[in-house]
Amino acid sequence: MAWRDDWRRVRAIARKDVTTELRAKAGFNSVASLGVTILVLLGLALGPDADALRNAAVGAVWLALLFSGVLAFNRSFQVELESGALEPLLLYPGPRWTIFAGKLLGNLMFLTLMVAIVVVAGVVLFGVRIPADWPPLLGVLALGVVGLVVLGTFYASMASRSRAREVLLPLLLFPMLVPVLLAATTASKALLGADVMHEAGAWIRLLVAYDLVFLTATFIAFEHVIEA
Amino acid sequence: MISSSDQSRDILTARPPRTGVWPAFVSFGAVIAAQAYAILTSPAEGDMGHLQKIMYVHVPAAWMTFLSFFVVLVFSVRYLWRRRENDDLIAASAAEVGATFNGLTLMLGMIWGRPAWGVWWVWDARLTSTLVLFLIFVGYLALRAFTDDAQQKARWSAAVGAIGALNVPIVYMSVKWWRTLHQPPSSPATLDPRYTMGLRLNAIALLLVMIYFIRRRYEIARLERAVEHMAEAAAMGGQ
Numbered sequence: 341m342a343w344r345d346d347w348r349r350v351r352a353i354a355r356k357d358v359t360t361e362l363r364a365k366a367g368f369n370s371v372a373s374l375g376v377t378i379l380v381l382l383g384l385a386l387g388p389d390a391d392a393l394r395n396a397a398v399g400a401v402w403l404a405l406l407f408s409g410v411l412a413f414n415r416s417f418q419v420e421l422e423s424g425a426l427e428p429l430l431l432y433p434g435p436r437w438t439i440f441a442g443k444l445l446g447n448l449m450f451l452t453l454m455v456a457i458v459v460v461a462g463v464v465l466f467g468v469r470i471p472a473d474w475p476p477l478l479g480v481l482a483l484g485v486v487g488l489v490v491l492g493t494f495y496a497s498m499a500s501r502s503r504a505r506e507v508l509l510p511l512l513l514f515p516m517l518v519p520v521l522l523a524a525t526t527a528s529k530a531l532l533g534a535d536v537m538h539e540a541g542a543w544i545r546l547l548v549a550y551d552l553v554f555l556t557a558t559f560i561a562f563e564h565v566i567e568a
Numbered sequence: 569m570i571s572s573s574d575q576s577r578d579i580l581t582a583r584p585p586r587t588g589v590w591p592a593f594v595s596f597g598a599v600i601a602a603q604a605y606a607i608l609t610s611p612a613e614g615d616m617g618h619l620q621k622i623m624y625v626h627v628p629a630a631w632m633t634f635l636s637f638f639v640v641l642v643f644s645v646r647y648l649w650r651r652r653e654n655d656d657l658i659a660a661s662a663a664e665v666g667a668t669f670n671g672l673t674l675m676l677g678m679i680w681g682r683p684a685w686g687v688w689w690v691w692d693a694r695l696t697s698t699l700v701l702f703l704i705f706v707g708y709l710a711l712r713a714f715t716d717d718a719q720q721k722a723r724w725s726a727a728v729g730a731i732g733a734l735n736v737p738i739v740y741m742s743v744k745w746w747r748t749l750h751q752p753p754s755s756p757a758t759l760d761p762r763y764t765m766g767l768r769l770n771a772i773a774l775l776l777v778m779i780y781f782i783r784r785r786y787e788i789a790r791l792e793r794a795v796e797h798m799a800e801a802a803a804m805g806g807q
Contacts, residue, residue, distance in 0.1 A: 494731075498724045504714040511710050512728065515703035516735055519742040526746065542745065550738055557734055561727040564648050 349434050353442025357416060358449055367415050368450065375408035375458040383465050390467055397466035398528045402484070402521055404458050409451055409488055410510050413496035416447055421500060430566065440493070440562040448489045455485055468532065476540065477531050483547040484524035487554065491516050494558040497565055523547045587783050595776035602773040606766025613763075619683055623763070626676040628771040629669045630698070632778045634736075636666030637705070639782070641733035644726040656722035657793065659729055661785035663708055665778060670702045693744035700739050704732040718796065 361368055382400040387393050420426040429439060459481065463470065471477075492513055499509035527543035606624045613620035643659035646652075677695060678688045689695065708728050715721040 495728075498711065498715075498728070501720075502711065502714045503716065504710075508707075508710060508714055512707040515700050515707060516732065518700050519735070519738045522742045522746050546738075546742060546745075553734065553738070554731070557731050561648075561731060564723050565727050567723065 346435060346438050349432075349438040350441040350445060353429075353439060354445035354449070357419075357443065357446030360419060361446075361450060367412075368453065371408050371412050371415075372454045372457045374411065375404045375454060376461045378404040378407055379458065379461055379465055393466045394468060397462055397468045398525045398532070400466060401459055401462035402525055404462070405455060405485070405488065406514065406517065406521070407510075408454065408458070409492060410513060412450055412454065413447060413489075413492035413513075414500050414505055414509055416443055416450075416493065417496050417500035418505070436563050436566055437559050439566065440497070440559065443497075444489060444493050447493050448486070451485055451489050455481065471532060473531075476544075477528060480524055480527045480531065480540070480544060480547065483544065483551060484520050486551045487520040487547065488517060490551065490554050490558055494554075494562065494565070497562065519546065519550050523550070587780070587787065591776075591780050591783075595773070595780045598773035598776050599770070602766070602769035605769055606763075610763050610766050616684055619680065620763070622676055622680045624766055624770045625774075626673060626680060627767060628774040629676065630673045631771060632774050633666055633669040633673055633698070633701070635775070636662045636669060636778060636782065637701070637733055637736065640666060640705075640708075640729045644729035644733075647722060647726040648730070653718075653722065653793065654790075656726060657789040658782070658786055660712060660725065661782045661789055663705055663725075663729065664785055665781045667702065667705045667709060668781070669774075669778065670698065670705065674698060674702060691747055693740070693747060696747075697736075697740040697743045700743070701736060704735065704739075708732060718793070 379400055382396070382403065383393060386396050386400070417426070420429065430436070462468065492509075495509055495512045495516075499505045499512060502508050523543040523546045527540045527547070530540040530543070603624060607621055610621065612618050639662035640659045643655045643662065647655035647659060674695075677698075681690065681695075682688050708725060711728055712721055712725050715724060
């Protein structure tokens with residue numbers, strides 16, 4: 341039952357990360373507050389015209405997610421490094437990809453909470469009108485967040501151990517996320533406007549393909565990257 | 569699997585490769601000849617006049633950009649597979665040269681776009697994806713600059729190079745759906761026959777320049793690595 345053992349390792353790492361965050365809370369609170377702050381600043385820079393704000397809402401929310409998310413990813417490895425815990429983690433028996441999967445799962449839970457706060461704040465601050473058929477919007481958001489977390493966790497495993505982690509992670513991550521940003525914002529805008537052009541479907545398929553491609557690629561590459 | 573000490577001995581004892589002066593003369597001579605041929609033989613274009621002649625550097629430079637990033641992909645994957653230091657150094661050299669050609673493509677495109685379209689920049693598919701490609705490889709080069717350990721640098725940049733190259737078609741497709749304005753890309757197939765020979769010759773000339781640049785950059789990287797290994801050996805008590 342090898343896969344069952346692997347799954348237990350993944351859960352143990354994810355639970356450890358989430359517990360650490362829940363006990364400290366400072367990390368989550370500051371990252372989520374930063375997300376809301378970025379939204380406020382964007383509102384001030386782009387407003388006060390209500391229509392202009394409503395048109396810019398999707399883009400503003402996604403930028404706030406990218407800029408605050410990037411801090412969360414570095415944290416998840418930095419916490420390990422500060423307490424010298426990464427080496428022992430690597431010494432435990434079992435395949436290395438379980439470490440990546442565990443970190444991924446932990447970051448995904450962390451980001452989901454943060455996304456909920458930032459999106460609600462964005463809807464309120466930018467006066468977004470939620471259509472009656474809202475579940476596809478949540479789907480787009482989820483697919484986009486998965487893409488963000490997969491590449492964010494992967495690049496953070498390197499950037500957090502380099503000399504310039506604060507600059508390096510966004511520099512590596514943001515250009516890679518261009519398809520996610522384009523697909524998520526265009527699909528969300530289309531769905532908010534009742535998708536008269538029927539274009540959301542193609543963008544959603546692109547997001548699914550992107551997530552699958554990079555989930556596979558990062559799982560393969562992580563083995564090479566995490567070696568001490 | 570070769571251990572790291574074997575690798576460093578290989579690099580230390582192997583005579584550093586040296587490209588002489590003549591490849592520089594050949595490659596740059598080819599560029600001068602191809603440019604002269606293209607400029608002298610091609611008539612003024614209907615809409616753009618002599619402005620069209622930017623194409624003879626702009627288009628081949630764009631091809632060389634993609635070609636050198638393909639080299640990065642191949643040698644990154646090969647490094648992860650075989651773990652030979654040379655593959656890493658070739659990938660890094662190709663990335664630097666590719667970024668240079670990428671920058672050249674963007675600059676020339678803007679100089680061409682200003683009179684042709686009336687603006688320096690448009691958010692068109694080909695322009696935007698070329699710019700994103702440039703940013704991806706700026707990240708690759710920054711990662712190399714900010715990592716000290718040679719093996720870590722090699723493994724990390726190989727992973728980033730391969731995954732970055734994987735993203736190129738996805739970026740291109742997504743930006744294309746997002747917006748399209750650029751004329752269909754110039755290639756011998758879309759071109760008036762009076763312009764094709766000049767374009768082909770210039771592509772070959774720039775290919776020679778690209779190979780020459782990558783080779784020289786690789787030689788320098790080998791020498792730098794050899795110096796590092798010698799300094800390490802000296803610090804460990806000498807050999």
